[in-house]
Amino acid sequence: MTGRLAGKITLITGAASGIGRATALRCAAEGARVALLDIAEKGLRETCSHIAGGQAFPVTVNLTQPDAVRTAVAEVINHWGRLDGVFNVAGGSGRAHGDGPVDRCTIEGWRWTLDLNLTSVFLVCKYATPALLATRGAIVNMASVLGLVGGDEDFATHAYAASKAGVIGLSRAMASYYAPQGLRVNVIAPGLIATPMSRRAQEDPAIQARLPQLQPLTGAMGAPEDVAAAAVFLLSDEARFITGAVLPVDGGWTVR
Template sequence: MPGPLNGRTALVTGATGGLGSAIARRLASDGATVALAHFGDDRTAAELAASLPAVVSLSGDLRDTEVVRSLCRQTHEALGPIDILVSNAGVYPRRRWTETTPDHWDDALATNLTSHYLLAHELTPAMTAVGWGRIITIGSVLAMAGRHDLSGYISAKAGLEGLTRALARELGPSGITANCVAPGSIRVPAEDTVVDDAEAMTARQLARQCVQRRGRPEDVAAAVAFLATDDAGFITGQTLRVDGGWILG
C-alpha cells in the first residue's frame, strides 16, 4: 500500500537511540527511504538497518563540519536528495551548575545545538532547489520547564527551538517547513543510566502529567511522521510538545 511518505528520503540522526530508532522505523513504514546517522554504535545500526527497507547507515561525529558534509554527500550519492531532516542526535549531560566548566558548556552546546545548525545548513540548499523540504528538530519540554543539573542541555534545547523558528521564517518562501518536536518523559533504555531510582522518578513524572502513563518512543515518532507529510505543509515554526500534558502541571 502506498504510504504518505512514498518517494521521500529522510535522514535521521541519533538513529540508534530509543527515539531515533522509533522515528526511523515509523518513517520507513510510511514509505520513506531512510538514512541512519549515528556515532560509533555500529552493531545497533546494522541491526536496525537490516530490519528496514531501502536504508543506508552512516557513522560520524556531527559536531565536525567536514564530517557533516561527508555524511550528507554519502547519503545523497546512495539515496538521492534528502527531503526530510530529522535532527535528533544529542546528549544528556547531568552536572551541577557549580561544577560546570567552560569545556562542559561548550560540549553540551556543540552536541545539542551546533550540530543541528551544521546539518540544516548543509541540506537546505538542495531542498530549496526543488522547492520542498521538512526540517524536524527534536527538542525537550525542559527548555520551557527547567531542571537542576542540566544547564547546558536546557540552554541548548531552548536555542534549538529558536533556531527552528528562524529557519521557518527564512526557508518558508522556498517551500521548506521547520518544526520542533519536544518530548516529555519518554521511556527509553538510556534512562536507566541517568537516574538512580527509576521507579521513584516514574511516580514523580506521572504526578505531573495529564495522561497517566509513560510516554513511548512511538508517540514521538508519530508526531515526527505527521510533520514530515504534505498534510503538515501549512505548519511551520512550531514546537509540538509530546509530553502527556506535563507542561500543564
C-alpha cells in the same frame, strides 16, 4: 500504515537507538527511504536489520564535526539523488561531562553538551538545507520540555536546557527565513520518554513516583513511538501548512 511518506528520502540522526530508531522504522513503514546517521555503528546495523533491504542507507558519523557532517550529507544525496526531509534526533545528557546547575556546570560540560545537542543540529541543517530547498522539503528538530520550562532539582542540567532552547530558537529563525522558499522547519519537545538516554530517570524511584504529576495524561513515561508518530506527521505533506511550530509530546508536562 498509510504510506504518507511514499517516495520520500528522509535523513534521521541518532538512528542507532531510541527515538531515532523508532522514527526510522516508522518512516520506512510509511514508504520512505531512510538515511540513518549516528556515531554508533553497531546500533545502526541493528536498526537497518529491521528495515527492508535497499530502503536504508546507514552512515557512521560524528555529528559534532563539520567536515564529517558535510561529507555524510553529501553521501546521502549522492546515494539517492535528493533529500525530502530531516529529523535531527541525535543528542544526549551532559551529566557525565560536568553539566548541572549553572554554578556547578563545568566549562567542559557546557561546551560538550552544546556541541552534542545544538552544534550537531546546526551542522546537519546547514549542509542539508540546499537539497531541501530544491524539493521544498521539511526539517524537524528535537528539543525537550526542558527547553520550554525550568527544571527543578531532579532535572537541573542547565547546559542541556540551554542547548534545547537553542534548538527551538534556531528552528523558528529558520522557519521564518525559509518559509518563502517553501522549506518547513518544526520542533518536537518530548517529555520523559523510555529510551536509553532516560535510563537514570527510569531507574530512579523518586522520579517514577513523580510521573503522575509531571506527565498527568498517562502518569507514565512516553514511548519512542509516540515521538516517531509526531515526527512522521510533521515530515509528511499532511503538515504542509505548518512551520515554526513547537509540538510538546510530553503527556501534559508543559501545561502544568
